[in-house]
Amino acid sequence: MNTSLRASAHVSHKGWYSIDWSIIQKYVTKLRQRIYRAEQQNQQRKVRKLQRLLLRSKANLLLSIRR
Structure with a gap:
């Protein structure tokens, strides 16, 4: 599974507060x-x-909305 799928997998079927932001941030930074x-x-x-x-x-969309 590539990184973008892993980053988006932490978002699907979960609520806003259960998103693993460190993984999302790491993907966008890399x-x-x-x-x-x-x-x-x-x-x-x-x-x-x-x-x-x-x-x-x-992941980038989520980070921009979060900011």
């Missing part, structure tokens, strides 16, 4: 780091794909 590293290595295609993944991520 994805942001991957985007940064790809940008530093001038991998534009990878940057675009990772940014798209971040934008469509349920």
Whole structure:
């Protein structure tokens, strides 16, 4: 199971207060780091794909709503 599925699995069928926020935060942070590293290595295609993944991520949406 990939990380995004694990991060979203902690959300499905559970209430807002039972979400494991540390896993959600860790997933989004790692994805942001991957985007940064790809940008530093001038991998534009990878940057675009990772940014798209971040934008469509349920974990990122949850964190933005939580803030």
